[in-house]
Amino acid sequence: MVIELINTGAELLLGRILNTHQQWICRQLSDIGYSVSRQVTVDDSASSIEASVAESLGRADLVITTGGLGPTCDDRTRERVAALLGRRLVHREEVMDQIRGYFARFGRPMPDRTKVEALVPEGALILPNAHGTAPGLAISANPRPGQPGRSAWLVLLPGPPRELRPMFIDSVIPLLHREFPLAEPHFSRTWRTSGIGESFLEERLEKPLQPYLEKGLDLGFCARVGEVEVRLAASGADGLAKISEAATVIEAEVGDSIFGEGDELLEMALVQRMDALGKTVAVAESCTGGHIANRLTNVPGASAVLLAGYVTYSNAAKVRMLGVREESLREHGAVSEVVAREMAEGARRDSGADFALAITGIAGPSGATATKPVGTVFMALAGPKGTTVKHYLNALDRETFKFLSAQQAMMMLWRELRPM
């Protein structure tokens, strides 16, 4: 089954707004075993919309469009699609009722031009809009223009994400299951790893997974800064079993680098694991400047786990807030194994947390010395079993340096908490 996605809107091609529909819709579909073959963004002119829909209908069984259903003059999708399919636009009173109800609910007058949203190509299904006025539309293009004998569905969705998303889940997914039931069940599973490069991961996994790949298991990698995703997918009645067997291989080969599955971020894994173990943490950050604390506190429930964060950019703050010794700073410099250790131990002592992470380094672009280039970073984990320090060279732009260094420090704690 071929699915194509068309995002319309001049503002997308001018770079004024970020296209979040692509990821969201693609992810929803791939999670349930469907996949999008092609996504295209065109402007909202009549000719671009008509041409791109015609082109996609020539290839796809399902074409989804976003945008262009509103009441203004640059909302042309409804009208262009009706013209393309040779359907009349008819006024649907039940849509008008919903629109009137929406304005009534907010006690606002209904602008006259909103009426255009009740015009619907003949024979279209209405996808109710719980968070706005323009309904979505689903049209069975049977016969397809130019291809008699093959039928396709065309689904038109409104542009605003808070209207589109519930509509997709409530109306489009059921339509998909009804009109395009999967021939066989589909399964997938994704692991998130850190501390191991994509090429090395592939080298470690390719050979032991070979027998499964030959039996139709799909293996994919996706590298981001500080992490690599490993994904298995399989179709068929035995798909789940195939994935489970291969999972054992993955766990055995690279388990010590895995911190989570699916959408789980390292900070989520950490907060949940610490919460489950009843452990607490404090963070002392010099070069990462609050980045770790910020990520941990993005996770609901962080307050049970994070006792305190110390952002100690200056030497004075390191001494005053964390008890770092003046002579350590003088003899070894702020970016040193000794100071990283004292920062972690000081944060643990002051906060009373079970663990403390500390980072000190040179984020750049300035601050390098003869022996310590930009990207030099020391990180320490203090805990009940003592303190360990690691040293990396993350010669990257400033924000990437912060993210990666934080990821490495958080992995120190994650490995400590991981059951053996």
Place this chain on the structure above:
Amino acid sequence: MVIELINTGAELLLGRILNTHQQWICRQLSDIGYSVSRQVTVDDSASSIEASVAESLGRADLVITTGGLGPTCDDRTRERVAALLGRRLVHREEVMDQIRGYFARFGRPMPDRTKVEALVPEGALILPNAHGTAPGLAISANPRPGQPGRSAWLVLLPGPPRELRPMFIDSVIPLLHREFPLAEPHFSRTWRTSGIGESFLEERLEKPLQPYLEKGLDLGFCARVGEVEVRLAASGADGLAKISEAATVIEAEVGDSIFGEGDELLEMALVQRMDALGKTVAVAESCTGGHIANRLTNVPGASAVLLAGYVTYSNAAKVRMLGVREESLREHGAVSEVVAREMAEGARRDSGADFALAITGIAGPSGATATKPVGTVFMALAGPKGTTVKHYLNALDRETFKFLSAQQAMMMLWRELRPM
């Protein structure tokens, strides 16, 4: 001039990652007077890449691809484009040198398969990669496949944003100016505002700018969380003069809400202004959990400005680190005007900074009380002239709450520092 953008990668169509290239590249181009007619995402199979590049070359003068230049088996762009254009792939020793240098800089071994990145279609220009191993490539497809007599440029860029972005600015924009000079000059200027809604901004500016709009000046707004962008654009020899005159109107009407121009973030504006004034700041964060400190320290030079950050999620940390009084917490609760004030004053006292910002609130999803719903937030600014406290209700998801609350607090400091 027709420009098309092709984003390749199965992970984009699976919804594993967000396509940020589209917005970023489209924005870069529209800022200098070029526009993208069509953007398409295809998977990284050989046939999809070859078909989409051939299709785009049939329509466009410039085709830009992203992704598929890495060393793994699903990186096929280089090879497919060479095949499509009938060019041999040749080993370029200067590229190999750069790749070796990259690994040497990190003291890491070079995986053998990285060598494939030094294979380049014959006649291609190398776009150096300052932040990774695979270079970008620019190829003059002259004659175009299937269209003798018309020439086009094909630009292949690596997928990771931190590699693509500097490469685009350093190599692609100069190529564009050289190969596709504009018929008339194009100018644009963008202001960033915070603390004023899009409709109000539009109401305040539309009438006074009317005379300029009638003379061909283009006015646009773009709203994001916590800020609204105002953009002016004009073409022609007098474009810059038109914009300068209109700028005076904008400054006069809404100057007190403007914190920067172009890509300038509020944290950049703050760090630069404080540095210029020789002023320092400390931040005490409860509900934002290090978000402000993290944003400030993303800015090079923050170390001259930010003396200390206190992440005081727990009541104990507020008392111990900031000297908040036990009875204030007991009588008013941690989320209160009194505690926000004591946090800011404590941070200012402990750090010795000129100013201190403090935030305390309920990020949610839990933590609400009968009188304090999720989204309640108090923020205080302590400075030489005393302490002011503001109260907002930011009933949003957790991360948006943190961003917006931080933005509001930082605007308090920005307005304080703004020259009258």
